Structure formats: C-alpha cells, structure tokens
Amino acid sequence: MLRLPGLIDPHVHLREPGATHKEDFDSGTTAALVGGFTMVMVMPNTQPPLVDSPSLALAYDAAKAKARCDYGIYLGASTDNASTAAVLAPKVSGLKMYLDQTYGPLHLDGLDAIQTHFANWPFDRPLVAHAEGKSLATVLLLAAQNARPVHICHVSRKEEIILIRKAKEKGVPVTCEVTPHHLFLTEDDLPRIGAGRGEVRPPLASTADREALWANLEVIDCFATDHAPHTLAENDGQTPPPGFPGLETALGLLLTAVHQGRLTIDELVSRMYTNPQRIFGLPKQDETMIEVDPDAAWEVHSNELHTRCGWTPFEGIQLRGRVRRVTLRGELAYEDGEIHVPPGFGVNVAPIAQ
Numbered sequence: 422m423l424r425l426p427g428l429i430d431p432h433v434h435l436r437e438p439g440a441t442h443k444e445d446f447d448s449g450t451t452a453a454l455v456g457g458f459t460m461v462m463v464m465p466n467t468q469p470p471l472v473d474s475p476s477l478a479l480a481y482d483a484a485k486a487k488a489r490c491d492y493g494i495y496l497g498a499s500t501d502n503a504s505t506a507a508v509l510a511p512k513v514s515g516l517k518m519y520l521d522q523t524y525g526p527l528h529l530d531g532l533d534a535i536q537t538h539f540a541n542w543p544f545d546r547p548l549v550a551h552a553e554g555k556s557l558a559t560v561l562l563l564a565a566q567n568a569r570p571v572h573i574c575h576v577s578r579k580e581e582i583i584l585i586r587k588a589k590e591k592g593v594p595v596t597c598e599v600t601p602h603h604l605f606l607t608e609d610d611l612p613r614i615g616a617g618r619g620e621v622r623p624p625l626a627s628t629a630d631r632e633a634l635w636a637n638l639e640v641i642d643c644f645a646t647d648h649a650p651h652t653l654a655e656n657d658g659q660t661p662p663p664g665f666p667g668l669e670t671a672l673g674l675l676l677t678a679v680h681q682g683r684l685t686i687d688e689l690v691s692r693m694y695t696n697p698q699r700i701f702g703l704p705k706q707d708e709t710m711i712e713v714d715p716d717a718a719w720e721v722h723s724n725e726l727h728t729r730c731g732w733t734p735f736e737g738i739q740l741r742g743r744v745r746r747v748t749l750r751g752e753l754a755y756e757d758g759e760i761h762v763p764p765g766f767g768v769n770v771a772p773i774a775q
C-alpha cells in the first residue's frame with residue numbers, strides 16, 4: 422500500500438447553487454474523497470454566478486451544510502465587480518477570470534475590465550484565468566506588467582504550453598494546470614465518447630497537442646480535474662453543455678501513467694499536492710493521508726461512480742492503481758467504497774472562513 426498526502430484539486434465545478442441535479446456539495450465532495458482528494462477548489466460559474474457577497478453566501482451556506490471534504494471557493498470576475506472584488510479577497514480562495522467561451526454567463530470582455538482586475542486583486546491572493554490562444558498572451562503580458570502571479574487553467578494545446586514555457590523562462594510569474602482528460606484523450610476519442618458527451622472547454626485537442634503536454638511536463642505545475650458534471654440527458658440532448666466529470670478517475674489515470682513509466686510518483690505528488698498547496702497558499706491538513714493500492718487493476722464503470730451526473734468519458738477504460746482509504750484530519754473518511762464522514766465535515770480553507 423502506497424501512502425500519499427491528501428490530494429488537492431484546484432479546479433472543480435460542484436454546481437451549487439442552482440444546478441444540484443448535476444452535482445451538489447454532498448455528491449461532489451463524496452466523489453472527491455473516493456478519488457483521493459481531501460481539498461477541492463470550487464469554481465464560481467454557478468446560478469447565480471458567485472460575484473458578490475449575497476451569491477457567495479448561497480455557496481458557503483450549502484458547502485457548510487453538505488461538504489464532506491475541505492474546500493475553497495473562487496470569486497468570479499465580472500465587468501461589474503472589477504473595482505469592488507478586492508474587498509472580498511480575504512473571504513474567498515481566489516479570483517477566477519473567464520476570458521474565453523465556457524459554461525455559464527461569466528465572461529470578461531474588454532481589456533479595461535481585465536486590466537482593472539489585474540491591478541486591484543491583492544498580489545498575495547490567487548488569480549486564476551481561463552485563457553486560451555490570444556487571451557493567454559494577454560494574460561501573460563498583464564502578469565509581467567503588474568509583476569503579479571497568475572495561474573492558467575486547463576492548458577490544452579501545444580502552442581499554449583510552449584508560450585507558458587517561454588514566459589516562465591523570461592521570469593513571468595505564471596503557473597499552470599493541465600487536466601487528465603487533455604493528457605489522456607484527444608479528438609480521436611470523440612467517436613467512442615459520442616459527440617454530445619465529448620463537449621468540453623477547452624475541446625479535446627490533437628495527438629500532437631497531447632504529446633506536447635507530456636513533453637513539457639516540467640512546465641505543468643498542477644494536475645486539475647476541471648470536474649464539470651452535466652447529466653446524461655443534457656449531454657445527449659439537442660444543445661449539449663461542455664464539461665466532463667473527473668474527480669473519481671484522475672488518480673487512477675495518473676497512477677496508470679506511473680505504472681507505464683511516463684510519470685513518477687514524485688512528479689504526481691508535486692502536481693496534486695505540493696504545488697497546489699504552495700500556489701494557492703492553502704493550509705496544511707493535519708493527520709491527513711490517502712492509502713493507494715498501486716497495483717489494483719480496475720475498469721471504469723459509470724454506475725460505480727459517486728458523481729450525480731451518471732456518466733464518464735472514460736467508460737470501460739482499464740486503470741492500474743486505486744484509492745483504498747482516505748484519512749482526513751484524523752478521521753477515517755473513506756474506505757473501500759464506503760464514505761465514513763457526514764455532510765458538513767468539510768471546512769472552508771479561505772483566510773476568513775464563513
């Protein structure tokens with residue numbers, strides 16, 4: 422049995438408030454624990470989006486009542502809150518800027534609002550950006566100009582990871598994350614997954630893009646699931662929304678890569694624990710660890726997953742390595758298919774917790 426720290430996922434969507442038929446703080450944090458994550462960072466593109474105190478209160482009330490693992494919540498950057506967001510910085514775990522097409526209404530249009538957020542958000546609090554292509558170049562320039570750290574979400578393409586590599590070489594304070602689905606799937610998987618279920622942002626890319634991510638592993642600071650569940654009915658419907666569930670398959674996929682010699686355990690732990698803890702200034706979780714059977718062979722079946730969405734793009738895939746036990750703050754939280762901590766066990770890790 423392999424003992425690892427409790428994993429940290431800096432990018433999940435738990436759909437609460439507003440879309441608890443897809444996921445909520447209970448089902449989402451259960452999926453997290455089953456997947457070996459003891460802390461998750463929750464995105465603000467909910468209904469309503471988390472852009473001010475009243476909307477944040479909805480999320481914090483739900484999380485406090487239902488979360489089974491520890492959590493941080495991001496504030497959403499909007500055009501309207503560009504000059505007021507900084508006041509809320511101590512009460513959240515970071516600011517999320519959406520510069521490109523995504524699910525939900527949060528979208529920052531216009532250089533002025535982006536510049537204002539960059540200038541106003543406290544330099545010692547995390548600033549994260551969904552920024553693809555030319556938007557990525559914009560964000561990197563503003564990070565350099567303002568000499569402030571920025572974290573780039575779900576990097577998926579060759580030209581983007583190379584741009585980040587070059588920015589790092591020039592001393593730009595940028596960090597980045599890559600999802601397991603962009604490391605393990607490409608557009609060639611779409612016929613197997615199905616067109617509606619294959620919708621994700623950024624989209625699945627080419628084999629050359631995927632190989633460029635692996636070739637630039639040292640540029641990747643974090644593995645983040647971008648767990649973004651929608652129901653099967655929605656994904657198989659007329660206007661399929663983008664997003665994959667990922668909390669329960671991420672570690673198995675990456676341990677399989679370890680088994681294949683593509684990744685070391687140290688490289689995995691730095692990207693799923695050490696780096697996210699440092700980049701996001703997260704507190705240590707005392708007496709917390711996961712125990713993993715690195716040799717356990719298993720096949721992914723959606724009916725065995727705990728996410729409410731009821732499907733996975735990895736259906737039927739054979740993995741090697743599985744979580745057996747999770748201990749969170751001294752309590753047995755999960756063991757062999759059974760969750761042992763109640764809703765409300767999770768704590769808010771923001772500097773001023775609500």
Ligand SMILES: [Zn+2]
Pocket residue numbers: 432434464647649
């Ligand atoms: Zn996301």
